[in-house]
Amino acid sequence: xxxxxxxxxxxxxxxxxxxxxxxxxxxxxxxxxxxxxxxxxxxxxxxxxxxxxxxxxxxxxxxxxxxxxxxxxxxxxxxxxxxxxxxxxxxxxxxxxxxxxxxxxxxxxxxx
Amino acid sequence: xxxxxxxxxxxxxxxxxxxxxxxxxxxxxxxxxxxxxxxxxxxxxxxxxxxxxxxxxxxxxxxxxxxxxxxxxxxxxxxxxxxxxxxxxxxxxxxxxxxxxxxxxxxxxxxx
Numbered sequence: 001x002x003x004x005x006x007x008x009x010x011x012x013x014x015x016x017x018x019x020x021x022x023x024x025x026x027x028x029x030x031x032x033x034x035x036x037x038x039x040x041x042x043x044x045x046x047x048x049x050x051x052x053x054x055x056x057x058x059x060x061x062x063x064x065x066x067x068x069x070x071x072x073x074x075x076x077x078x079x080x081x082x083x084x085x086x087x088x089x090x091x092x093x094x095x096x097x098x099x100x101x102x103x104x105x106x107x108x109x110x111x112x
Numbered sequence: 113x114x115x116x117x118x119x120x121x122x123x124x125x126x127x128x129x130x131x132x133x134x135x136x137x138x139x140x141x142x143x144x145x146x147x148x149x150x151x152x153x154x155x156x157x158x159x160x161x162x163x164x165x166x167x168x169x170x171x172x173x174x175x176x177x178x179x180x181x182x183x184x185x186x187x188x189x190x191x192x193x194x195x196x197x198x199x200x201x202x203x204x205x206x207x208x209x210x211x212x213x214x215x216x217x218x219x220x221x222x223x224x
Contacts (some may be wrong), residue, residue, distance in 0.1 A: 043210035045214065098210070099167075101157075105155075
């Protein structure tokens with residue numbers, strides 16, 4: 001079946017450092033969504049990318065969708081303690097009845 | 113406006129029993145999805161409904177079933193509970209399947 005691979009599984013950063021998580025698919029995605037789940041919370045929708053090569057920014061967060069629509073990334077500049085949580089990507093495939101396929105998530109941990 | 117409401121928030125059941133979980137989506141949202149999340153695991157997709165029709169189903173045994181009513185409210189049922197069914201069950205709704213999802217706070221099910 002279709003899969004979305006997300007790396008890394010964990011990333012430890014000092015507060016103020018940057019953070020990046022990557023998602024890859026072997027086949028073309030229709031679109032990709034990003035969610036954030038705080039510890040003890042539920043996933044919260046951040047953004048959806050639809051167009052090839054699309055780049056969107058939300059304050060310190062930058063989301064990119066690859067030219068081939070097979071990969072995507074989320075980059076956080078100058079992390080803050082409020083960024084702690086797990087970031088998930090979720091992609092829709094045209095040939096899977098548009099089922100949303102989730103990555104395994106990347107957990108952002110701020111080093112004390 | 114009110115968010116996605118899941119009831120009950122917590123549930124303790126005995127192995128072999130059955131359980132029904134309820135989800136009331138945001139008003140006007142016709143797409144509802146269900147997920148299972150266990151500690152350290154990502155989101156495991158259960159079902160996706162749109163206008164009372166099941167559009168997609170995850171790789172779960174037949175003990176897991178669901179339905180959506182004409183008012184978009186949804187229920188999921190797990191029969192013959194097993195210890196491994198202990199998890200956080202999340203419901204999410206969207207106006208249409210092409211948009212991002214809003215998640216409820218979940219039902220935490222413990223099977224003893």
